[in-house]
Amino acid sequence: MIRLEHVCKTFHEGTPEAFEALRDISLHVAASEMVILKGISGSGKSTLLSIIGALSKPSSGSVIVGNQSVAKLSDLHASHYRRDTLGFIFQSFNLFEELSVEDNVALPLIHAPITHDEAATRINAALERAHIAHKRKVRAALLSGGEKQRCAIARALASDPKVLLCDEPTANLDSQNARAFCDNLLELRALGKTIIVATHDPIFETLEGVRVVPIVSGRIDS
Amino acid sequence: MPAKRLIDLLFLLLYRHRRKHMGVFLLSTLIVFVLLSFMLTAQSLHHTLFSALEQQPDFIVQKVRGGRSVDTPTAWMEEFARIHGVERVAPRLFGRYFYEPNETHFTLIGIDPFEAQSSKFLETLVAGLDLKCFIAEDGMLIGEGVKAVLDHHHFFDYYVFRAPDRSKIEVPIMGTLPREAAVLGNDAVLLSAERARTILGIAHDHATDIALFVPNPLERDTVRDKLIMAHFDTRIIAKSELEKLYERLYNYKGALFLSLFTAVLLSFMMILYARYQGLHGSERREIAILRAVGWSIKEVLSLKLLENALVAFGAFALGFVLSYMYVFFLQAPLLREVFMGFENLRVHLWLQPHLEGATLITVALLYFTPFMAAVLIPVWRAAITEPLEAMR
Numbered sequence: 001m002i003r004l005e006h007v008c009k010t011f012h013e014g015t016p017e018a019f020e021a022l023r024d025i026s027l028h029v030a031a032s033e034m035v036i037l038k039g040i041s042g043s044g045k046s047t048l049l050s051i052i053g054a055l056s057k058p059s060s061g062s063v064i065v066g067n068q069s070v071a072k073l074s075d076l077h078a079s080h081y082r083r084d085t086l087g088f089i090f091q092s093f094n095l096f097e098e099l100s101v102e103d104n105v106a107l108p109l110i111h112a113p114i115t116h117d118e119a120a121t122r123i124n125a126a127l128e129r130a131h132i133a134h135k136r137k138v139r140a141a142l143l144s145g146g147e148k149q150r151c152a153i154a155r156a157l158a159s160d161p162k163v164l165l166c167d168e169p170t171a172n173l174d175s176q177n178a179r180a181f182c183d184n185l186l187e188l189r190a191l192g193k194t195i196i197v198a199t200h201d202p203i204f205e206t207l208e209g210v211r212v213v214p215i216v217s218g219r220i221d222s
Numbered sequence: 223m224p225a226k227r228l229i230d231l232l233f234l235l236l237y238r239h240r241r242k243h244m245g246v247f248l249l250s251t252l253i254v255f256v257l258l259s260f261m262l263t264a265q266s267l268h269h270t271l272f273s274a275l276e277q278q279p280d281f282i283v284q285k286v287r288g289g290r291s292v293d294t295p296t297a298w299m300e301e302f303a304r305i306h307g308v309e310r311v312a313p314r315l316f317g318r319y320f321y322e323p324n325e326t327h328f329t330l331i332g333i334d335p336f337e338a339q340s341s342k343f344l345e346t347l348v349a350g351l352d353l354k355c356f357i358a359e360d361g362m363l364i365g366e367g368v369k370a371v372l373d374h375h376h377f378f379d380y381y382v383f384r385a386p387d388r389s390k391i392e393v394p395i396m397g398t399l400p401r402e403a404a405v406l407g408n409d410a411v412l413l414s415a416e417r418a419r420t421i422l423g424i425a426h427d428h429a430t431d432i433a434l435f436v437p438n439p440l441e442r443d444t445v446r447d448k449l450i451m452a453h454f455d456t457r458i459i460a461k462s463e464l465e466k467l468y469e470r471l472y473n474y475k476g477a478l479f480l481s482l483f484t485a486v487l488l489s490f491m492m493i494l495y496a497r498y499q500g501l502h503g504s505e506r507r508e509i510a511i512l513r514a515v516g517w518s519i520k521e522v523l524s525l526k527l528l529e530n531a532l533v534a535f536g537a538f539a540l541g542f543v544l545s546y547m548y549v550f551f552l553q554a555p556l557l558r559e560v561f562m563g564f565e566n567l568r569v570h571l572w573l574q575p576h577l578e579g580a581t582l583i584t585v586a587l588l589y590f591t592p593f594m595a596a597v598l599i600p601v602w603r604a605a606i607t608e609p610l611e612a613m614r
Contacts, residue, residue: 076520083517096511103230
């Protein structure tokens with residue numbers, strides 16, 4: 001499903017402040033697999049996620065998602081790729097607090113070439129899968145931390161993506177909500193989603209059937 | 223997807239950034255108000271002045287003696303009427319009458335009621351007035367400026383002029399010229415030709431000057447040459463020269479204002495740019511979220527363009543309404559004086575609503591282009607930075 005070959009990323013390349021964030025990363029992730037990128041802050045795991053998500057371009061190496069090379073996509077193609085293939089879940093939820101849960105979930109679909117009915121079906125399905133349908137009309141600002149994260153999951157699922165990328169998703173959750181989040185991810189994996197989580201939360205290592213990939217100083221620690 | 227969600231998002235962004243938008247909105251409204259007030263005032267005056275000029279004769283011929291203008295013999299009229307291309311010739315009787323108590327001048331104009339029917343200039347001045355009564359009473363019609371001066375000295379119903387032979391001539395006031403005629407007749411006193419001759423001391427075989435109407439513009443140069451050939455002791459004033467004079471005066475003030483306005487506009491752009499340059503964290507995060515969920519840079523820019531266009535358009539609309547009210551309902555206090563000034567009696571010119579589409583388009587371009595550039599460049603810069611950085 002996802003194939004990274006010799007990926008390197010250097011920030012401020014060619015300047016005295018040049019910094020190698022990723023060094024020769026090669027990683028294969030199968031469809032419906034759940035991979036945990038484990039590492040401390042600054043190890044490069046978030047940079048790796050942003051490269052897989054086409055939010056950032058690698059300095060060298062190749063990134064293949066499905067049959068698509070995403071390393072050098074134009075902005076338009078990269079945005080279509082993110083909209084149709086990926087769902088992002090972030091540490092700080094990144095919701096529009098004044099919008100309702102439903103409107104937040106609809107954000108990725110605003111420019112999607114689909115009908116109103118199709119969009120409504122997808123939004124309903126995403127809300128159901130994230131167990132937040134009962135709060136659909138509530139403003140995001142009024143949700144608890146766990147509910148906000150479920151709203152973020154629903155938004156990530158709105159376009160029915162094949163891949164979910166999670167960046168420190170439990171950092172702002174208590175242990176009960178973190179456990180519920182993990183259960184939710186397992187359900188999604190069972191539905192065929194490929195999931196990559198960048199985290200240093202040990203709770204993910206306890207999950208059944210996940211592969212943990214340690215990242216240290218921009219390299220995969222074998 | 224229906225546009226409703228996009229509209230919801232749009233209004234949410236407007237609400238979230240209301241403080242910033244309010245500051246920009248007020249500043250923009252002020253800029254548009256000032257610029258449009260100037261343009262509307264200038265345009266209204268330009269329109270009024272040039273409409274008045276259109277009614278003037280194509281040539282005015284004055285007799286000159288020793289370099290100064292003197293009364294012109296009416297015998298010349300017959301000669302001028304024979305020149306090919308001249309449609310009509312008419313004597314004009316007018317003169318400046320010194321009003322000592324105020325140390326000012328009235329312009330006395332003698333009118334022939336029959337000529338008034340055929341002169342566009344006089345038609346404008348006396349529009350809506352009862353000429354029959356005016357003729358019967360042998361009174362006078364006075365401009366608003368004259369009326370204010372006479373009222374001040376308690377001459378409510380009549381005024382007593384002094385003729386050159388030291389006789390006193392009491393002339394009843396029959397009415398005031400309409401407000402719309404202020405540009406032509408603010409300091410004017412309209413009397414019968416006979417009375418004007420007596421007060422101004424103009425002989426029966428003379429006039430102040432002679433007006434010539436030459437409808438074909440191609441023939442005007444030839445007519446002018448023939449006038450010079452006919453009498454060397456003349457001064458010929460062409461309408462085209464008056465137009466150039468007005469235009470120069472008008473453009474000089476316009477250019478002065480535009481120079482000042484350019485400086486203000488540059489400051490406005492810098493303020494806007496500085497304001498949007500420092501996009502605060504929540505705004506950068508919004509852009510980053512939209513990019514992460516699959517919006518392209520173009521789609522993000524479109525949304526921000528729409529958000530700011532609403533603010534810009536709202537400010538423009540409000541600025542337009544306020545300036546329209548200021549100029550045409552309140553008669554542009556302060557600003558009008560910048561344009562008008564006054565040489566003799568203070569002119570209370572009534573600004574008549576007049577608006578050209580080209581003016582609105584010019585102001586809109588002068589305003590929207592820098593506005594959108596100042597807003598979109600920082601947003602574009604935020605949109606091309608890596609979203610994950612902004613979302614942390």
